[in-house]
Amino acid sequence: MNVYDVTNWKPRGKPLNVYEDIGAVINAMIKDIKARQTDQAAKPGAVIYIPPGDYSLKTRVVIDISNLTIRGSGHGFSSLSIRYNTDDTSGWHEINPGSSHIKVENTDGQNEAILVLRDGSPRIGAVVLENFCLDGTSFDGDQNSYINGKTGILIESDNDACRIRDMGMVYLEHAVVVRGADALDVSGNFLTECGNGIELLGAGQATRVSDNHIGAGPNGYSLLAENHNGLLVTGNNIFPRGIDSVHLRDCYRTNISSNRMHSFYPGMVTLEGTCKENLISSNMFERQVEGFAPFIGVGNGLGDDFGVVQVNGDGNTITSNHVTLIIPSDQVQPAGVTPTIFRIKRGDQNLVGANHVISNLGVYTVYLDADTTNSHVFDSGAEDQFHSDSDSYGFRATP
C-alpha cells in the first residue's frame, strides 16, 4: 500500500506517462500518500521505486511529507564530458547515463528536479533519495561551461535526518543544495561533472558528507558549507575541477579527515569568513595542472600564493596531511610568485603541525599573514619554507 512503482501505477483519472514526465507521476503519488495518510499520528510515508529505464522529468517533484523514500536501482553515471569532447561518438556503445536514469528537462519554469519544502512543525525529516541518476543532459554553449541553471535536489526548508545516497548526478549546475540541515547524511554518491557538488547553505549542524566521489566544474564548489557546526567530511574522493574541493564559510568545528583531494587550481580547501576550530587531518592533497584539452587555460582566478589551503579564522587545526604540488615553473600564476601550501591569512591560535609537502618548486609550506596571532607551526617544512608577516607565532622546522 505504501510501496509505489513509477512504471506500474494506475491512478484514477487522466493517465500519466512516466517516461514522458516522471515528475508528474511522483507528484501524483505524493498526493495519493497525503490523501491516504491524514492521521497526524500515523504518517509512515512510502517508498517510490524507480526501475532502470530512461525517464524525462518535465515537472519538478515537490516533496512536502516526511518519511518518503525515492529509490532506484543504480546510479548510472556515465561521463558526458568525455562524450561531448569526442569528435565522433557514432560508434559508441552508448552515449547517455543509465540505470534509473532521469533526464532533467523541466518545462514547468522551475530549475530543480526535486524540491523538498515544507513549512510548519516539525521540520521535514527522514526523506531519503537513493540510488538513481539525475542527468542535466547538456550544458550551455560548448558543453564545457558547467552552466545550465539546473539543480538536482534542493532541500529548501529546515530538515532533520534526511539522506541522499548512492545517487549519480551529472551535468547539473547544482547537484545537491540543502538549507538548514540537521543530521543530514550525504554518502556514497557519484556527483561528478556537475557545476557544484554539494552546497550546504544558510546554516546547519551535525551533518555527515562521506564516502562520495565528487568533482565539480571549474566555476563551482565540490563541497561548500555555510554556518555549519560539527560537519564531518570523511572518506571522500574529490576529483578536479572545482573552485575548491572543500569551501567552508563561517563554519565551526568541521572535521575534514581521511579524504583524497585532487585539484588543478589554488585553494583546494578554503576557510572563508570567520571559520573557527575546524580540523583538517590525514588528507591527501594533490595539486597538479590541467591536462584535459578543453580546460587548459581555465582557472579559478586565484594565484598560487593563495595557498593550497587557506585559513581565515581562529583556532583551526591542520595536522598529518600530505600535500603534493607539482606545477611546471612556467605555469605558476602570477609569474614569479612563490607557491604556498598552508596560508594562514587571518586569525588567532591556528595550528599547522606534522604535515608533509612535496613539490617540484620552491614553496612556502606555511605562510602567516600580518593579521595572524599566536600561530603554532611545527614539523611542516624547513625554515626557509616558512614565511611570516606577523611576529606572533611559534615555529619549529621539520628535522
Add this chain to the structure above:
Amino acid sequence: MNVYDVTNWKPRGKPLNVYEDIGAVINAMIKDIKARQTDQAAKPGAVIYIPPGDYSLKTRVVIDISNLTIRGSGHGFSSLSIRYNTDDTSGWHEINPGSSHIKVENTDGQNEAILVLRDGSPRIGAVVLENFCLDGTSFDGDQNSYINGKTGILIESDNDACRIRDMGMVYLEHAVVVRGADALDVSGNFLTECGNGIELLGAGQATRVSDNHIGAGPNGYSLLAENHNGLLVTGNNIFPRGIDSVHLRDCYRTNISSNRMHSFYPGMVTLEGTCKENLISSNMFERQVEGFAPFIGVGNGLGDDFGVVQVNGDGNTITSNHVTLIIPSDQVQPAGVTPTIFRIKRGDQNLVGANHVISNLGVYTVYLDADTTNSHVFDSGAEDQFHSDSDSYGFRATP
C-alpha cells in the same frame, strides 16, 4: 520462496494481523523458514521485507537462524524529544516516526524488540537488520528520563559477520546490544534519543562501527565496548548527550579516528579498566554546555578535571585531535577546578602528541596522574597547560 513481505503473507491456520503484532508475524516466518530449510547443507535463510507502515510489536522477534535479512524501506527517525518537550503539537504535520516504523510495545513480558540467540555450532552469522525504524514510543515519567526498560536489538549469543545498518532507533533505553561479536558491522544508522546507542558487551573482535549518527541520553553511552580487540570506530557523528561518546572497558587496539563528537559532560572518551594500545586520532571533540531547557542542570556526575579524554591502561596513543572546550566559568564543576583535556590516570607508555586545544578557560591540556610511567607528551599545549604528579615522562611544549 525465500522472500517474505510482512504485509502479504498467508500462513495456514490462524491469521495474524501484522499491524497489531509484527513480532508474531516475523516469528511465524522464521518458523516457516526452519520448517522448509532442514538440510544442514542448504540453509540460505531468507529476506523479510517490511514496507513503510505503522506496526506494533507485541511479541519479541527471536532469530535463531543464520543468513536472515530483515529489511525495511527507511529509517524513519523523527525527534520525540522535541515533540514531548513542545507544549502544543496539535498543529504538527506528524507526531511519530515513520517509514518502516515499528512501535516497540511488548506485551509478552520481554524487553527486546529483536533477540538474536542460538546455541551450538557454528556461531549464528550473517544476520542483517537494515533500514527500518524501532521506536520505543515513550520514556518513563516526564519523557526525559531515557528509561523504559526497552531494547531494540539484542544479539545475545556469539555471532559472526552480522550487520546492523541504516536503522533508525528512538526512545529505547538500549538501542543495540551485542555480546560476543566477531566481524560485526554497525554502520549508517541513526541511533538517537536512545538511553544507550551501541553496547558491545562481554567480548568481541574485529568489529566496525562507522558512519553512524549516534546520540545517547544523559545516563547512557553512545558507544560502549568491553573486552574488544581491534574495534574500528570511524566516520561517526556523535551528538550529545551520553555519559560518554565512546566508552572502552578493557579494550585493546581500538582505532577511534575521523569522528566528530559533541558532548555536554566531561569524559567524552573514557578508557576504563585496563585499556591497552588504543588509538585516538584525527577526531573533532566539542565540549560545550547544555542549552536545551529540559536538561539544564543534568550532568553525568563527573568533574571537569576528569578529562575530556581519560585514559586508564598502557600504550595508548592520542594524536592529531582537535578539542574545543567552552564552559562558562561559573559552570565549571566542581567550582574552582581546572578543566582537563587529556587525563592520563594510570598506566605505562601512553602518548599524547600533536593535538590542539582551544578553550575559553585556563585548562590542563595534559594531566598525568601519579600512577603513570613513561608517558610521552608533545606538541599538545604550552608548558603551563601541562601537569604531572609523576616524574616519569617526557614533555615538549607546542612551539
Add this chain to the structure above:
Amino acid sequence: MNVYDVTNWKPRGKPLNVYEDIGAVINAMIKDIKARQTDQAAKPGAVIYIPPGDYSLKTRVVIDISNLTIRGSGHGFSSLSIRYNTDDTSGWHEINPGSSHIKVENTDGQNEAILVLRDGSPRIGAVVLENFCLDGTSFDGDQNSYINGKTGILIESDNDACRIRDMGMVYLEHAVVVRGADALDVSGNFLTECGNGIELLGAGQATRVSDNHIGAGPNGYSLLAENHNGLLVTGNNIFPRGIDSVHLRDCYRTNISSNRMHSFYPGMVTLEGTCKENLISSNMFERQVEGFAPFIGVGNGLGDDFGVVQVNGDGNTITSNHVTLIIPSDQVQPAGVTPTIFRIKRGDQNLVGANHVISNLGVYTVYLDADTTNSHVFDSGAEDQFHSDSDSYGFRATP
C-alpha cells in the same frame, strides 16, 4: 521490464534451471537486455535480482553492458575455514554460506564467476554488484591451501564508476580483480577466507576501497594495487592472514588512513617498486603471531627486519599511526634479528612522524637503508630505536 528475478524468468526456448546454473540464466538475461536495448541513446541497463537461495554457477557470467546491477539480499558469509578445520560438523546447524548464495562451480573451463569485459568506447561503466555471496566451496588439498584457481569478480577492461559492495566472498583464490579502474568503489564487503581480497591491477585512478572486512590467505594480498593514482583506503578492518594487508606497487598519492589492520607476518603495508607521495595515517597496526593450529609455522617468507611497513620510493608520509608488535622472542625470524617497524628501504624525502610503537621486544621503530636520502624522522621512538645506514636524514626522538 528492466527488472529481472533469476528465480522467476521464462525466456522462450529451452528452459534454464537457475539452481543448477545461475550463470547461464544471468547470461540469457543480459542477452535479452541487449536485444531489447539497441538504441545507442537509450541503454539504461537493468537490475537482476537474486533472492536468497542456493545456486550453482557452472557458466561464467559475462557482463558487456554498462548500467547493469546484480543485486542479492545478503552477503551470507560463513566461515569455511573453521568448518573444514573442525573434526566433526555433523551436529552443526548449517555448514555452508547462505543468503543469496552462489557456489562457484564452473564447468565451462573458465576460472571466474563473473567477468566484466567490453571493447570499444566508452569504457564500460556503472556496473554494480551488490549484496550476494560468491562461495568457492573448497580449496585444494587440506582446505588450508587458499588455492583453487577460482576468481569471484574480474573486471578486465577499462571501467568507470563501477561498484562492488556489500558482497560476501569466501574460499576463492581471488575475490575481486579489477584492471584499469577509474572511480571504482569497493565498499562494505566481507571478503574473507579468500586467497586474495582486492587486486587493482594494470593501472587505475581515483578509487575508493572503504568500509570492508577483508582477510586474505597466507599467500595472497588483502589489498594489492598497481600503478594507481589517488586511491583512498579508509575505514577497513583487515584481518589476518595475507602476505600484506595493503601492498602498493608503483602507486602514487594513495591515502591509507583510519584503518585497522591485524597480521601475523612482517610487511603489513608494503610500498614496492617506485611508490611516490603516499600517506599512511591514523591506522592501527597489530602485528601478532599465528595462533590457529592449522597455520602455525606458516609465514610469508619475510624476516622481522623487513618492517611492519616497508617503503620504496619518494616523498611518502607516515604519521599518527599506532603499531603494536608482540612476538615471543623465540619466534623472531630469522633468529637474533632486530624486528623493525618502519623500514625505509629506498628513496628520497620520506617522512615518519608522530607514530607510537609498543612492543615486547627491542625494536627499531625506524630503519633507514643506505639508499635513502633526505628522510625526516621525528617523534616515532627513542634514539636507540632508530637506525640509519645513510647520513642523509633529520631525526628527533620522541620526548
